[in-house]
Amino acid sequence: MIIMSVESSCDETAVAITRDGREVLADEIYSQIDIHTLYGGVVPELASRCHISVISRLAESALKAAEISRSDIDAVAVTCAPGLIGAVLVGVNFAKSAALALGVPLIPVHHIRGHIAANYIAHPELEPPFTALVISGGNTLIAEVKDYTELHILGSTRDDAAGECFDKTARVLGLGYPGGSKIDALAKGGDALKYHLPVAKLDNPYDMSFSGLKTAMINLVHNAEQVGAELDKPSLAASLCKAISDSIVPRAVEAAKSLGHTKLAVAGGVAANSFIRGELERAAAEAGLKLYLAPLKLCGDNGAMIGCQGYYEYLAGKRAGTDLNAWATMPADSLLF
Ligand code: KG4
Numbered sequence: 187m188i189i190m191s192v193e194s195s196c197d198e199t200a201v202a203i204t205r206d207g208r209e210v211l212a213d214e215i216y217s218q219i220d221i222h223t224l225y226g227g228v229v230p231e232l233a234s235r236c237h238i239s240v241i242s243r244l245a246e247s248a249l250k251a252a253e254i255s256r257s258d259i260d261a262v263a264v265t266c267a268p269g270l271i272g273a274v275l276v277g278v279n280f281a282k283s284a285a286l287a288l289g290v291p292l293i294p295v296h297h298i299r300g301h302i303a304a305n306y307i308a309h310p311e312l313e314p315p316f317t318a319l320v321i322s323g324g325n326t327l328i329a330e331v332k333d334y335t336e337l338h339i340l341g342s343t344r345d346d347a348a349g350e351c352f353d354k355t356a357r358v359l360g361l362g363y364p365g366g367s368k369i370d371a372l373a374k375g376g377d378a379l380k381y382h383l384p385v386a387k388l389d390n391p392y393d394m395s396f397s398g399l400k401t402a403m404i405n406l407v408h409n410a411e412q413v414g415a416e417l418d419k420p421s422l423a424a425s426l427c428k429a430i431s432d433s434i435v436p437r438a439v440e441a442a443k444s445l446g447h448t449k450l451a452v453a454g455g456v457a458a459n460s461f462i463r464g465e466l467e468r469a470a471a472e473a474g475l476k477l478y479l480a481p482l483k484l485c486g487d488n489g490a491m492i493g494c495q496g497y498y499e500y501l502a503g504k505r506a507g508t509d510l511n512a513w514a515t516m517p518a519d520s521l522l523f
Contacts, residue, residue: 212250233272266512302318314336322454355426385399394433438450449478451478
């Protein structure tokens, strides 16, 4: 089954062609980094306008790269939640029109489920059940993946996502946007034990919180500026990576152990962080868990992951009509999906 999939929930416009959920025939991505860099973060209206400009061209180039014609497409899958609402609406509208014009089914896909599915592409042997840790720019959660389309969320951030904490710290340090990869690179020359940063503890052992850490980073930088103190930026970046890692890695490993799972899959843009990847490898090995990490190109937003999850949603009977809407927020285990 060949699926054309569309992703436009934030600042990447993506159209992919996948076969039977696991094989990627084309994965076209247009990154809007250059547009938003000027503002130090994503400007929602500019993101929506850019999606509109490039989406049709991306679909054409995906067909060309996959060496298929329009009549080969069996279904169209699209991210319809969560994300910047104007941005998601562009993808949803495009996918609706494509499905209508081609006379094929339309499959609604939850963005977070798509992130988890990136691991099915990277690891053909991976099958549910397993524990998933999703760490991205807008979401941070730990879920029990019971089946391809059945999730149970054990815990999530109560406020900011881990990626938001990386991005805002990078901004206040003058590193620019997107900040996560820049903090990652800067941290390489730093001492992760130099700065003691807060790691929140909450009633639910699997819930997390990053807003206090974000505020602590901003205050630390501003206070140093006010008194003219020199900051050891590489060590500050390394200490931030450690604080975020200390918040998520033990919780994810503990969740997998408590569920009796032997597999832990990690997904989302922040999963590209080298310190966190190292800590996950160490902690998973210590706990006897098999760790599944997606390659860097599948960690961030992409269309292939939506096509992969779309295939399993299709098999589970999920379909959308021409009245499909978009949602800025929606839990990954919502009954709508
Ligand atoms: O998954 P993603 O592409 O978008 C969402 O679905 O949110 O994640 C983007 C986030 C951004 O916050 C970005 O700074 C972060 O992933 N990120 C990283 C790294 N690469 C991307 N964070 C830490 N270390 C990295 N190497």
